[in-house]
């Protein structure tokens with residue numbers, strides 16, 4: 001099995017990108033990644049793109065060929081990978097496996113979503129709801145904010161996690177997003193503002209939620225030989241793990257933890273021959289504030305029930321024991337769902353190269369990304385090092 005590195009990264013600003021179409025957004029990210037890698041579009045042998053639902057959001061399917069063509073990746077194998085909000089992370093993993101197995105040497109991985117062209121928030125909620133269990137959840141009115149609200153309630157009841165602790169996740173991630181020029185929200189917020197921001201699904205308020213976003217991201221993966229040819233600063237993928245679980249929450253053994261995350265993390269840690277203590281910082285899937293708390297427990301950074309206290313004690317700040325989401329996370333950086341898993345890799349590579357400026361984590365040598373689909377039916381974890 002061969003070693004695989006990330007040698008180029010690119011992403012657009014996240015937010016409401018009214019002036020650009022889906023293909024323009026992706027092409028901007030792809031060009032940035034190619035330039036960063038110092039290779040040409042003609043060098044790329046295959047293309048995988050993560051996208052959750054361009055079909056429902058803007059009526060466009062068949063994204064592999066469309067986006068490859070627009071990015072100048074002519075006539076190569078090109079395909080879309082879908083796993084709800086984990087689509088980007090899954091695309092990365094598929095590309096990684098093909099290089100590891102020896103099929104390709106240079107592959108582009110993309111992630112893209114255009115959510116803000118939907119006429120209203122209700123339409124976005126319906127489209128996102130297609131990733132939940134239609135018969136048992138969506139049909140009876142459960143939305144994703146609703147699903148994560150159930151997880152939050154269970155966590156609060158079992159561990160005493162408070163609404164203030166949830167709010168602290170949003171406050172921290174907005175503080176980090178302020179230092180990220182590509183983040184959707186670059187303003188700080190207070191605990192009081194989060195608590196007063198209006199209930200979306202009790203106990204989650206508007207500022208506990210990731211926003212509706214447009215955005216694209218791209219990374220170039222390379223085999224060891226190609227990485228050495230093109231890059232002085234390759235970032236190695238040491239481990240990759242993926243797992244799935246039931247779509248419907250009522251079929252889960254436990255609502256306070258995502259089993260798919262725990263299993264995916266176990267595989268990634270084993271492959272990297274590392275444990276949670278060896279990870280210097282992480283970009284985790286904070287689609288709602290409770291999701292970050294649960295993720296930090298499932299990934300082994302804190303004991304079950306310890307995630308809320310850890311935020312309160314500042315352990316997850318950029319200068320804390322284990323910085324979580326120094327990019328601003330989904331909460332502040334934005335969450336164009338299919339792009340998120342790839343954008344997390346962009347953030348990690350910037351950090352590991354020491355190019356994250358005001359949000360730079362000290363002595364960042366190893367990192368973890370965690371990308372979740374739906375309310376935890378898909379999870380994918382990657383571990384990186386300089």
Ligand code: COA
Nearest residue numbers: 085121128144145185200206207209210211212287335374
């Ligand atoms: N965080 C911070 N600010 C937000 C925000 C968020 N999540 N969502 C909206 N805002 C801001 C807007 O920028 C706007 O500010 P402005 O008045 O200064 O321009 C204001 O709040 C109202 O925005 P609006 O678009 O009217 O909000 P909305 O009520 O239509 O939508 C949510 C708010 C929370 C319902 C929506 O963002 C949402 O559905 N988020 C969850 C997305 C999701 O489920 N993703 C998948 C996860 S699995």
